[in-house]
Amino acid sequence: AQKITQTQPGMFVQEKEAVTLDCTYDTSDPSYGLFWYKQPSSGEMIFLIYQGSYDQQNATEGRYSLNFQKARKSANLVISASQLGDSAMYFCAMREDGYNKLIFGAGTRLAVHP
Amino acid sequence: DTEVTQTPKHLVMGMTNKKSLKCEQHMGHRAMYWYKQKAKKPPELMFVYSYEKLSINESVPSRFSPECPNSSLLNLHLHALQPEDSALYLCASSQRQGETNYGYTFGSGTRLTVV
Numbered sequence: 170a171q172k173i174t175q176t177q178p179g180m181f182v183q184e185k186e187a188v189t190l191d192c193t194y195d196t197s198d199p200s201y202g203l204f205w206y207k208q209p210s211s212g213e214m215i216f217l218i219y220q221g222s223y224d225q226q227n228a229t230e231g232r233y234s235l236n237f238q239k240a241r242k243s244a245n246l247v248i249s250a251s252q253l254g255d256s257a258m259y260f261c262a263m264r265e266d267g268y269n270k271l272i273f274g275a276g277t278r279l280a281v282h283p
Numbered sequence: 284d285t286e287v288t289q290t291p292k293h294l295v296m297g298m299t300n301k302k303s304l305k306c307e308q309h310m311g312h313r314a315m316y317w318y319k320q321k322a323k324k325p326p327e328l329m330f331v332y333s334y335e336k337l338s339i340n341e342s343v344p345s346r347f348s349p350e351c352p353n354s355s356l357l358n359l360h361l362h363a364l365q366p367e368d369s370a371l372y373l374c375a376s377s378q379r380q381g382e383t384n385y386g387y388t389f390g391s392g393t394r395l396t397v398v
Contacts, residue, residue: 204387212371214326214389260325264387269314269333271375271387273325 172196173263173274180279182251189236190246190277192261200266203244205235208258208276217259220244251281286310289374289390297398298364304393306357306374312388315357317349318373320392326373332357364397371395 172195182188205217220228220235228235236245261274287308296302314333318326331339332351348360374390
């Protein structure tokens with residue numbers, strides 16, 4: 170069974186600073202994908218970044234980067250130069266390639282202060 | 284604008300009502316999903332359709348009935364719901380495993396209140 174763990178219920182960061190949101194996962198499938206989504210109060214799930222289990226390099230998308238440490242089974246999201254609009258709920262999710270299911274962690278609520 | 288469109292955005296229904304949630308995508312994705320999200324909780328998978336056939340049902344009560352009329356549409360029929368079914372219902376679509384761009388695209392959701 171797969172499992173996603175986000176241990177930070179809430180995080181605070183000052184505007185323009187960097188912040189790391191933690192995510193660990195557990196799977197026995199050697200082929201899997203890891204995702205991060207942002208969910209503002211409006212409810213829409215916004216895709217941020219994807220890392221495949223066989224990808225050699227850490228994924229980056231603009232201000233978002235994924236610190237992928239396969240041996241530790243961690244996939245932390247790094248947001249550089251935080252903006253007020255980054256305040257939202259952030260979910261880490263995983264899909265095992267043998268199953269067409271995307272499973273979410275509990276989420277981390279990020280608050281960016283001016 | 285999201286490429287997965289859900290209607291309605293808000294729905295209030297009584298416990299004896301029958302209503303339907305609709306989801307539409309035109310990205311050519313062949314897998315579609317329904318998720319239920321309670322307040323301050325992560326989305327929970329309800330159903331998966333692959334090539335218009337139900338492939339996963341996560342032991343969802345029969346008062347929720349999914350339907351996939353074609354590759355672009357996904358419905359969720361609701362009947363005799365309970366107040367605890369009040370939640371945000373999210374639809375998503377994705378390419379099949381092995382295809383490029385295997386990302387999941389979500390709609391904006393339907394906020395359902397059962398009274």
